[in-house]
Amino acid sequence: MANAALIAYSVASFICGLFVLEFGADKFIDHTAIVAERTGIPESVVGLLTAGAEWEELAVVVVCILRNRTSLAVGNIIGSAISNILGAFSLGLVFRRDEEIMVFDASARAYTLAMLLVTGLVVALQAFNPSRLSTVFGGILIAIFVLYVGSVAYLIFKGHLTAPESVSDSDSDSESDEESIHENFESSQVNSTTPLLATDGALPASRHKHSIPYHVAILLLGFLAILLSSFVLSNASSYIAEESGISEVLFGVVFLSIATTLPEKFIAVMSGSRNRTGILVANTVGSNIFLLTLCLGILWVSTAGDYNGDTVNVVEVGVLLGSSLFMTLVVWFGARFSRLAGVVMLAGYVAFLVLEFTTIGHS
Template sequence: MLPFIDHIPSIGGQLALYAALFVAGIVLLEKGADKLVDSLAIVAKRFGVSQTTIALLTAGAEWEELAVVTVALAQGHRDLGLGNIVGSCIANVIGSFSLGLLFPGDRVLEVDRSARLYTALLGVVTLVVGALAWTNHLSKPLGAGLMLVFAAYVAVVGYAIYRGVMEPPVDSDSDSESDSGLSSSSDDEEGLNSGPNGVSRVETSSTPLVNGIIPGIGLRRPKSTAYHVATVGVSFIALSVSGYLLAGSSTAFAEAAGLTDTVVGLTLLSFATTLPEKLVAVMAARRGQSGILLANTVGANIMLLTLVLGIVLCTGDVRLSDKTRMYDLSVLMGSSAAFIVVIYTGYLRKWVGGLLLVGYVAYIVGNFVIKDV
């Protein structure tokens, strides 16, 4: 799956290198997700932008999926790429999102207006694409149209972020904000800590520092907004690279086991490429960042069903098998409908996450049991 490794003549050497890359991908995944969630929450607060909105183009962007699908197309595995898109959409909704509901932190997860708005957009995109796929109307013109839809979507989200940056909230103060809800293990506590009597103390910019620390208090001055923006960018790149490495190594082992492109794309590859989304969902939920949790699912699926699918369709018309239409598309539509209901009712509960996760496991098992035709 990774071209530069496929040229190694020894099969054992290939598998050993894939195993090493898999471990490297896991490390990058953990570090990237941890930093991304923390810094993304801080950037959103300082810019006065909804977490959901700003996370759509970062935590919710599927650039690693785009890389994986592009490589699959270049190697002539279009079925692998198409299966990965459908499987990843399902994995994001009832795999990643369900994990976020199962591992909430101390804060109650809430749904804001922007989350409902973008969830409705996802519902429309899923319904239209699902209907066209069901009737086997997946063509090159549709692919071009989907790519234009993605461009418009990015423009709308970008404008929302720009408007938030240009009109910051009156009470915003990046020098003294506490950015509550962040992990205590983060190396940036935004100047908030507890004194001897448990009373919170916030440092001021006029306090002299020694090696970046306030003498007698031990608190660090909050890092600049530019630092957090850069951290978001680097963390996002780390997640994308980790997803690509995990997907490439997992697919290599699956191909060695003799599995078909369709099954690999719908199950193992989609599971591997959505590992970043799964970890981001858990971390966001643990820290009470519901906007990031929701954008993680909504943004990922919108990108998959517009840009990534559009690129696949531009390589030629696609005709889905009866099994993919009857089983996989039905699960996609059903899980998306369940997600929309959960968001609009605001019923973000553990038992709901448990049901969704059971459904995902059942879907994976079904793909190995139901034969393609």
């Protein structure tokens, strides 16, 4: 019999977590743009190493492993990767500014292509039956994650990445950091040729009152708020699922993945509405690479492919690969039709969720 008090407490925790999440996402977006402007580092790279790092998802996976709920973990990983594309990236496209056309620079295209290749590799390994060689396959995925982080750090150090956007100075002094960054959003210009580090060592003039360490500290505060809210949301959802008796894989693919990717959805809506395509792409690409390499790699190594119950099926894996391919095509060729593409992706996600309950199903 369901524990009504526990369900009520979990629902209340879920609602409180949403307020903390909104605060964290807002601070993260604003101060990421400021740090990117002040340092010359592309905001897409800052996003890859912060919002694109799914630490809350890793925490959920570790907890699931310790509690011997590995079917829930694999469902959450695959479901979250699908939700990041069809449920989060799509929202960023839908909520973009009407008067501006989204432009994805070379860095964004390279990141999405890398995500597609990683997704294809995971699908191939899954089809090859990871239960026999899951420890080896998991080690390969973890090694890819280390290589990915190292390559991003190397490109930052060498200055080979180009900034997806250059935020120009506002015409007048702002009264606060938030007002200043919003003015900069209004006057931002797309510039795909601006180098990561100026060759003469000079950085753009800034009108912000506070120093870079201050903005980095607020950025990290927002990021920590996102992590905290994600932990609360995932745990509250988990308790609700336990009391309702839903299949672990189904719950992981649908409910838990939606809860743990709420930060990505908030960030996608905010970055899309402010035309911050660098953060929008990095938010999705970085999250999925993190999920499909480090999180899935740790799960495969620790379980040796022996889940406590069911696992994801060919339809769910196919949706993951198809959505990754569609996102890559949008970033490479479909920026002009980005809002229409977002609507199509969002409708596809709703259809997928309906099919999970009516056709795909899990015992």
